[in-house]
Amino acid sequence: xxxxxxxGPIGKASIQMEADTLADVSAxxxxxxxxxxxxxxxxxxxxxxxVNDLSIVLKDGDKVSxxxxxxxx
Amino acid sequence: xxxxxxxGPIGKASIQMEADTLADVSAxxxxxxxxxxxxxxxxxxxxxxxVNDLSIVLKDGDKVSxxxxxxxx
Amino acid sequence: MELYQGSLDTKEIFGRWxxxxxxSNYGAYIPFVGTIRAEDGIEALSxxxxxxxxxxxxxxxxxxxxxxxxVVKMAHALGDVPxxxxxxxxxxxxxxxxxxxxxxxxxVEDFKANAPIWKYDVINGERMYAENRSTPMDGSGLLA
Amino acid sequence: MELYQGSLDTKEIFGRWxxxxxxSNYGAYIPFVGTIRAEDGIEALSxxxxxxxxxxxxxxxxxxxxxxxxVVKMAHALGDVPxxxxxxxxxxxxxxxxxxxxxxxxxVEDFKANAPIWKYDVINGERMYAENRSTPMDGSGLLA
Numbered sequence: 001x002x003x004x005x006x007x008g009p010i011g012k013a014s015i016q017m018e019a020d021t022l023a024d025v026s027a028x029x030x031x032x033x034x035x036x037x038x039x040x041x042x043x044x045x046x047x048x049x050x051v052n053d054l055s056i057v058l059k060d061g062d063k064v065s066x067x068x069x070x071x072x073x
Numbered sequence: 074x075x076x077x078x079x080x081g082p083i084g085k086a087s088i089q090m091e092a093d094t095l096a097d098v099s100a101x102x103x104x105x106x107x108x109x110x111x112x113x114x115x116x117x118x119x120x121x122x123x124v125n126d127l128s129i130v131l132k133d134g135d136k137v138s139x140x141x142x143x144x145x146x
Numbered sequence: 147m148e149l150y151q152g153s154l155d156t157k158e159i160f161g162r163w164x165x166x167x168x169x170s171n172y173g174a175y176i177p178f179v180g181t182i183r184a185e186d187g188i189e190a191l192s193x194x195x196x197x198x199x200x201x202x203x204x205x206x207x208x209x210x211x212x213x214x215x216x217v218v219k220m221a222h223a224l225g226d227v228p229x230x231x232x233x234x235x236x237x238x239x240x241x242x243x244x245x246x247x248x249x250x251x252x253x254v255e256d257f258k259a260n261a262p263i264w265k266y267d268v269i270n271g272e273r274m275y276a277e278n279r280s281t282p283m284d285g286s287g288l289l290a
Numbered sequence: 291m292e293l294y295q296g297s298l299d300t301k302e303i304f305g306r307w308x309x310x311x312x313x314s315n316y317g318a319y320i321p322f323v324g325t326i327r328a329e330d331g332i333e334a335l336s337x338x339x340x341x342x343x344x345x346x347x348x349x350x351x352x353x354x355x356x357x358x359x360x361v362v363k364m365a366h367a368l369g370d371v372p373x374x375x376x377x378x379x380x381x382x383x384x385x386x387x388x389x390x391x392x393x394x395x396x397x398v399e400d401f402k403a404n405a406p407i408w409k410y411d412v413i414n415g416e417r418m419y420a421e422n423r424s425t426p427m428d429g430s431g432l433l434a
Binding site: 099113115 | 346
């Protein structure tokens with residue numbers, strides 16, 4: 001099982017899912033209509049490291065964070 | 074009469090001279106061997122305004138300042 | 147890196163950073179102080195921060211700064227920050243001014259683009275995501 | 291523009307400028323603090339300033355800043371400034387960060403090139419013109 005957490009203004013509780021790669025995570029999240037407006041503008045961290053490759057292989061206990069557009073300062 | 078003052082590290086007392094233009098000032102200062110090392114790297118202010126034109130006409134009581142290379146901060 | 151609940155104590159932070167580096171022989175110290183502007187009827191801005199990714203982002207900048215012989219510092223507010231008070235201070239110390247002037251610019255710009263911080267307008271006590279002023283982070287759209 | 295005999299009280303100046311602009315609604319405040327580095331065996335640097343031309347230089351920058359909706363500030367030391375203390379602080383206030391980041395860079399660089407200030411190394415109590423670090427001002431050589 002991996003955990004998906006949605007940060008900042010997405011306002012959605014964390015979920016758990018089975019997934020072998022980030023491509024699997026993408027496929028499952030695209031089924032959730034509440035995320036349609038978010039996915040194309042969100043970045044992704046795996047275990048708190050920013051990632052940019054759908055083929056990354058996941059292991060049990062991994063945490064995937066979904067980071068919407070930012071505005072610090 | 075106009076007054077010529079030498080600023081900062083030049084370490085030379087002010088002088089007075091007759092001069093109709095800055096070109097006249099230049100001609101007279103070039104006769105002073107102690108200024109040879111300075112004139113080509115010094116800027117000029119007339120009555121505390123920076124100037125860059127030898128043909129400027131001077132009037133009695135004008136002050137010409139000779140400003141050597143700077144390093145503030 | 148320092149995170150505070152609410153407005154920053156700008157003078158304390160400026161002075162403490164100055165004192166910490168007092169004998170480090172840096173010739174240039176450039177802080178950037180961000181203050182909440184009164185506009186569009188807001189009473190405050192409010193901030194969420196994802197600290198683990200922010201810390202990693204900051205640590206990479208500290209390494210970049212060290213490679214230039216410089217040091218970076220950062221403080222940011224969490225939660226509500228009233229107008230005319232400060233939410234953000236970053237700073238660069240460097241032996242020479244050119245490195246410091248270039249580093250504060252790239253550091254602050256990358257902060258705006260990639261620090262995992264979310265901003266909300268607070269109007270009549272309600273918190274609204276400042277979506278139209280927000281920027282997708284590098285790599286956004288991976289899962290779309 | 292502020293001139294002081296000896297080292298600047300950096301914290302006082304930073305805080306006072308902050309307070310002066312507290313309700314001006316500027317979003318970005320960027321001070322540049324210059325500190326005397328210990329190098330080449332100096333005990334202090336020392337400064338001569340020609341104030342009338344410096345004031346005119348500063349007033350022109352204040353006009354340029356105003357045209358951008360910004361404000362510039364400057365403080366400098368006269369006479370001896372011991373190593374590890376501050377001789378120079380300039381600052382920009384602006385509604386937005388891009389204007390502030392660009393203005394502090396051009397303001398400080400033009401200051402180094404054209405502010406009528408002369409620097410001397412102080413070694414064993416003797417004052418020696420820092421000729422090799424000095425820059426001829428714009429328009430130099432007119433009388434040569």
